[in-house]
Amino acid sequence: MQTPEYFEFLNQAKIISGKKALEHIPIELDGFNSRKPLVVTSKAVSGAKLDRVLAKAFYDSNTIIGGIFDEVPEHSSFSLAKELSILFKGRGCDSIIAFGGGSVADVAKGVNIMVSEKNEDLLSFIGEGKVKTRLKPFVYIPVSYSDGTEMTNVACIDHRIIKSDFLYPDIIAMDPRATKGCCRECVVSTAMTALTHAIEASSVAHYNPVSDTYAHSAIQFIYENLAKGVKSLGNARAGLALANAAVMAGITFANAPAGLIHTIADALSSITGHNRGTMMGVLLPFGLEYKISKKLEIRGELLLALAGLDEYVKTPEKEMAVRSLGLIKNLIKSLKGALPEKLSDMKIPEYHLNEAAKIAFNASGKKYKEQVCLDVLQHAYEGKSFI
Amino acid sequence: MQEIIGTSNRCLEIDLTKQKFEVFEISKKDRNMFLGGKGMGLKFLYDRMRAGVDPLGEENMIAFCMGALMGTGAPCSGRFDAVTKSPQTGIMTAASCGGPFGMALKTSGWDAIIVKGRASKPVYLYIDSKGVKFENAKSLWGKDTQKTQEVLEKIGSGAVVIGPAGENLVRYANICSGHRFLGRGGMGAVMGSKNLKAIVAKGKEFKIVPKKQKRFDRVKNKFNRYINSNSITSGSYRNFGTNANVNLSNAAGILPVRNFTGGSHGEAHKISGETMAEKHDTKYSTCRPCTILCGHKGNFDGNYRQVPEYETTGLMGSNLEIFDPVAISEWNDICTEVGMDTISAGGTLAWVMEATEKGLINSNLKFGSKEGVSQMLKDIGHGRGLGKELGLGSKALSKKYGGEDFAIHVKGLEMAAYDPRGAIGHGLSYAVANRGACHLSTTLFTLEAYFNMASPNAKRGKPTMVKFMENIFAAVNSLHICQFTAFAVFLEPPLIKFTPVPMLKLLTQNLTPIALSLMDVSLWPEIWYSIVGKTYIPLLSMRKFMKIGERVHVLERYMNTREGISKKDDTLPDRLLYEGRKCDPKEKVVPIDRMLGKYYKIRGYDKNGIPKDRTLKRLGIVKK
């Protein structure tokens, strides 16, 4: 194992996961001296009556819920954050619980900045490192469609990015009741986002041992549980395992630069509006193939995470990357159509590819060449193998 | 004068790059499958244009298609269509207009023209029965729409022109003919991008006669009878113009107020059609020929101006919290002159006002204040300062500055002045309409909110009604006849006229197909058949007509899905999906997801909203 020259790592959150995890939130908040959280969530959660489950979890405690706002739309906005901050202050709350997907977490982070920094002008925090004070306690409860970006130090409101280490959630509470799969597409797309993040984070040039530990756990959980989770949506164990994977992948993602596949998928989904996770799932095998064909390094540990020790020690070092790719392809095949095989199956117009490659090139800070991005995209579009 | 019997079927394909034109003929099959107007235009573009062209690039095309009825003297038939790929939404857009150009082109012997390519310098086209002349438009470039038409009136009997907005590629610039417009989707910018200032047709060279004159006269009389006895077409619209909708909308709670945060307002009566008729001494000023007579002119503080249509009044009036007809008519005139869509302009202004209030953007515009609006409209049209950015529309603005939750648009097209939270069926219609938040795709709000014939809050039956009306209107726009005739056609047949309203309501909600079959849509196919001389068979022809509508609608959807449209785009702004209104004690929102699935199913789309191969084959859009 090589020794890294230099690395940094931070996981701000306390992770609690498993049976009755929601019931532990009051005592965790008590540890922050907080007695009145504001719950921010979306209709999808309250529609599944999970908001009531949460309210019940607070029974027999001294914690009053300052209000359950359940109307966060899929798109987070400054105006909503502002209104919520008024609700927060009006009720005299002292912490925030975000329960739901990406936009819920983003809005909650926005509110937290406003009320903690005592500054109504959220626009002035856009950029990196503008938040300077420690924020109010922030609890995040993932659901089955949380893809891990919620756990990072980024809030994306109205397409504007606010980045600061203070934005990490303080507590992440995963409860099987909340992470039970909602639909095949959601489960697959979130798992694919997590898998891509984990694989890319663990194969960046700068080896980071701590980040690797998270990434490998995530990969292993996804590999072992995705098929199960897709097959039977009510499977609480698989759902919980996938949520764990998403959280871990999110944390590694926050500690590693965005990889090639993430960047391309991000660009393409911003143009076409298709789900980013699905896009990553489609692009993942092609991205890896590209790396293999160009003899770029894919570390053997990936196979270790995917196949386990016994398989790993038997495989010669040279074949590890190809073998890992094969396993990932098998995984995708086992989903039986929940994920399209190539981009053209998603009915994306072909001319968008050029545009996406250009955006990806710029978004990556010119790290990934336009031609490379386009190459990967075109292969993925036609379903043509690199090897 | 020569006569054309039925339709001439002759078309022009004009290439601006090469400055050449070709004549071609519409096949009989196409005519039967797509009628004319919108349907034919879409078919032309479907055959000629690949997906993914830049709407403002050389490859985009614009087709002007005349209605089959035009020139025959059929009621309300003086309308023509244009179809192109919209620079505002990036998908197909089709608009209809009642200006003099249609009649002029048709009586020059042409049923349609397709314009493609790009001229190297500004030109205008002169069309007569022999063909096209490419004229230098240097002297016209920069002139407003009305002045340009004054010049062109001397050479032809009708023209389509663009104003400065089109020249400056304002994304919602429109095309003007007389004082009527090809309004939505930014067709003016497409003409502007082609350096095409105007098209003028000589006209009055041919006379158009129906094949079966006697039958035609009989149907026409019946049509006129219906129109004249209907309370909307012969009453409120004829007397007060479309602004008669203001009071109706206000009462039903679907009038947009303060960028769609409210549904009614205490001062709304000040801008109603009734008030305007009384105060501003309005007179008819309409398309020709017309039986309904909804367009008016009026005296606004000494200026003789076209009375704003309801959508203009709603979006530039109540939606900005301004209740002054004089100001609204002035802004309407500015938009007329620079040539841009009042709905999109109003919607964009409302977004800017709210964004200013929330500190996302810097401007001097405020809700309820008239200050700066005239100047801003002129700036948009001429592409100056902040106006240049506003010319990109609220979708692009909100992407850039944030505030997407209160950018009221669907697929990039700003919403017309009917708030779907008071008529959820219309909400579904907005979401799935082909060209964006279009109120003309169906006019379901009339049934839901005005006539009380369907419950505005019930989800049941709405997908079926939306599908039915979309099909009808797609066919009507291809036939081409004024959509307002639908009021008469729908509501006047005896069966529906004498059924008590509460019972109708029950019917529409629970036995939707039966309720819809009460409406007599036979008049339209009948008049069409009498012109081309085919035999009209009562039920069969009606079904055929409906299928044409379906074909046109699905073709447009299919072309849009090739551009990347899918379920993700069939949605409404967050404000309408999540935010209740104060005027509504229950704070209802539009439950779009639940209706969408059903709609796709009955439409023959897959789960992602893309037409299934089976559907396309059944309709003859792709070969079997």
Place this chain on the structure above:
Amino acid sequence: MILPSYYEFCCRVKTISGQKALEKIPGALARMNSFRPMIITDKGVSGAGLIKLVSGAVGKKVKIGAIYDDVPADSDYKVVNAIAKIYRSKGCDSIIVVGGGSPIDTAKGVNILVSLGGNNLLDYCGSGSVKQKLKPLIAVPTTSGTGSEMTLVAVIADKDRNIKMAFPSYFLLPDIAVLDPRMTKTLPPFLTAPTGMDAFTHACEAYIGLAKNPLSDTSALQAIQLVSQNLLKVVKNPNDLNGRLALANASALAGLSFSNSMVGLVHNLGHATGGVCHVPHGACMSIFLPYGLEYNFHKVGDLIGDLLYPIAGAEVFAETPKKARPEKAVACIRQLNQDLHDATGGRHFRNLKEITDRSGKQLVPKETLPLIAKTAIGDGSKVYNTEEITYDDALMVLEHAYEGIPLNRKLIKKGGKGQKF
């Protein structure tokens, strides 16, 4: 991978690791809005010239408010009170602690006082008294073993009452742990060996402990691999900076792992032996580790088998049949101990009998074993061992360890078969 039906995991420490990691401290301080740190350390560290190194790296950009270098070996609450007074009088706004377990615990205590106010640490005794975010605390460990830069408890003694007070709170976690190989370079080989084994033990025990969780598992495996590949190398060649860094990383990873999954029998006996006979912690760890594993074979044999891969590498792992893996792993650990024993010239101990102090006096006479066993069953670590430990069990293991012979597994009382997590 095992997903326990419930687990908690928390490690709010930002790790900065690498050559020249010390130079990153000023920037990190600035991000937390603090500009006048106080440095806390002990005499040994400052004597080795490490403080000069730290203040040199930090002092260029930030003004150092004060340096306190007199922390005793057992951190005492009076020292904490005294340091807090200095902190306040010099107007500092953050703490940098350089050293091993004792200075770090002391610094955590100081942080409680200076953040929450008051003059006496005893006011904050008991769990649940620290409930808010404290002042920035940066830990720079100088031994690669304890992993206390990753733990949340501050153990501070009250010598008057002769007790140790524990202050558990997540807010006591340092904000940043800075791992720089220069800080451990001067550690002599005979001290490097046991501290390395300490980290090794943390990781092994975390992997088989009751409270294991997915995150502690992977980091434990990483830590084991890093130690087994580098420890012997560094002991033989103390100037191997890369190896030193690897050990520092391993220690941090092991700390992260065991602070969340807790430890079992090895620490149980180790704490007891250390407490009764004043034997260095690391020495006990390396001796008890093989026994700790053997004792739990029947419950978590598969997991122990997994350990063979990071300990011995892929080839050995592949060659060994699945059933023999646990025993092979233990054999490898014994071999490692033997190798270290040879490399340090006998200053690394293989069994209790061998442990002597500098004067050559035996530290753990056979008569003390019952006393150690009795202390052991009062030690908290036993809760997290998968198999129950009673007095008899503890004594039995101790007797084996005294002689240094493999555990006679027939003597283990087995309760139930596998372990559910």
Place this chain on the structure above:
Amino acid sequence: MNINKYPEIKPGVKYIKKIYIAVMLFIVGRAMQAASRIDKTIKKEFEDLPDGFTFSLGILPNGPYMIVGKNEKGKVKYMGWNPAGKKLDLKMGIKNMEVAFLVFSFQESTTVAFAHDRFIVDGDLTNALAIVRVLDLVEVYLLPKIITKLAVKRYPKWSELSPVRKHINRILIYVRTFTV
């Protein structure tokens, strides 16, 4: 935004679970008192604890609790459910009602609950471990083997606790728990 649409939610009470746990705590507390007089091992454990030692086991934050302590004479006594006004040397708390219910309905063993971080112990850990050992033994006496096996790490062997002694003690403890 209409603030009243999102009202405050005050925490309710799960009465049935609370009553169940209160009853269980009462029985365990009484049984500890009884067992300390009957079983030698337990007696010895308590003898090693300092005089006047009192501890509480309960559900955070609002109870119910059970309090057991040694009085001046060194006798173990169940001291009721109310911790108010008592000097407690050791406080053991289960983090919340739901988890307490899991433990007291034997779905999760005490050891596993400990491993899952579901207990908070405030006080001297050595004493706490003694109490845990006592609790384990009390469970062995109170409950049938099938259930107890779920709750403890290792069920006592024959050599440690002969069946005859176990059954006799069990009856005695039951009698004493519910009588005096």
